[in-house]
Every structure is written in structure tokens, then in C-alpha cells.
Amino acid sequence: MTTEGVHYGTTVIDDLFHCRCLPQDPEEMLVIMREAAKVAGVKVVEEGAQPLKHEFSPQGLTATLQLSESHLTVHVHGWPERGYIRVDISTCGKKADPIKAADYLRGVFQPDLNCSKRNVLEHIGPG
Numbered sequence: 001m002t003t004e005g006v007h008y009g010t011t012v013i014d015d016l017f018h019c020r021c022l023p024q025d026p027e028e029m030l031v032i033m034r035e036a037a038k039v040a041g042v043k044v045v046e047e048g049a050q051p052l053k054h055e056f057s058p059q060g061l062t063a064t065l066q067l068s069e070s071h072l073t074v075h076v077h078g079w080p081e082r083g084y085i086r087v088d089i090s091t092c093g094k095k096a097d098p099i100k101a102a103d104y105l106r107g108v109f110q111p112d113l114n115c116s117k118r119n120v121l122e123h124i125g126p127g
Contacts, residue, residue, distance in 0.1 A: 008123040009070065009092040012102045015118075016111035019083040022076060026053035029063045032108055033072055040101035042091060043068040069096045074105070085109050 023029045030053065037044050045066045052064040065072045070090040077084045087105050089098040099120065106113075 005124045005126050007094050008125055009090065010096075010098050010123065011090040011119075011121040012087070012098045013089075013119045013121075014085075014087040014102050014106065014116065016085045016087065016106065016109055016116045017082055018112035018115065019085050020110035021108055022083050022085065024059055024061065024076065026055060026061050026063055029053070029061060029074060029076070030065070032105070033063060033065050033074060036089075036101040036104045036108075037065060037067060037072055039104045040089070040091070040097050042072075042096040042098075042101070067091065067096075069093065072101065083111070085111070 023032065034044055045068050052062075052066075054062045056062075060075075060077050062073065062075045064074075069092045071088070072090075073088040075086040075088075077086070087102055089101050091098045102118065106116075
């Protein structure tokens with residue numbers, strides 16, 4: 001990947017397995033996500049957009065925050081025996097640090113880091 005050009009943003013995708021903290025309450029998840037956004041230095045867009053959340057039956061949830069810089073989404077999948085959570089954070093520009101948000105969420109969810117994966121995509125294009 002080239003490092004020349006304009007830095008358009010960063011996306012962090014964490015696949016976290018065997019999480020010891022697996023929130024099932026959407027409101028609790030939104031509180032955790034708002035704190036992660038704060039740690040990353042991004043603004044949650046409140047005006048005109050409410051946080052989105054969806055609960056699955058019998059368990060699991062998806063919660064999304066719209067950020068002024070892009071989005072933060074957390075999926076708690078319905079496999080409690082695997083404790084699986086997927087985090088997707090995308091930001092524009094260089095001001096925000098989505099890796100700090102992802103690190104904060106790892107600290108909260110407490111996954112087994114031996115089997116968890118992180119992908120970081122730097123969006124760089126022509127100037």
C-alpha cells in the first residue's frame with residue numbers, strides 16, 4: 001500500500017472472541033460506545049439522528065452511533081458460548097483516532113486476544 005497522497009480516513013474492524021463482558025442491553029451498549037467515541041476524539045451526532053439499535057431474539061444486538069467523522073457500530077452476535085463481538089469504527093481525516101476507541105472497547109469487552117483479530121484500513125488516495 002502506498003503512503004503517498006491524501007489521508008481520507010481510517011477503518012478499524014475488530015473481531016473479538018471469548019469476551020468476558022458481553023452487554024445485551026442496548027442502552028448500556030450505547031453508553032459504552034459514547035465513551036469510546038469520546039476517547040477517540042470524535043463527536044457523536046445527536047441533532048437529527050438518534051443512535052440506532054436492534055435486539056435479536058433470543059439474544060444479540062447491533063448498535064450504531066453516527067459520528068461527525070463517520071460511524072461506530074458494535075454487533076453482539078447470538079453465540080454466547082463464543083462471546084463474539086464485532087466492532088466497526090470508521091473515521092475521516094487524521095484528527096480522530098479510531099484505534100484508541102477500539103482499544104477502549106477491547107478493555108471493556110475483555111476478549112481473548114489470542115484468537116481475536118484486528119484489521120486496520122488506511123484510506124489514502126490521490127491528492
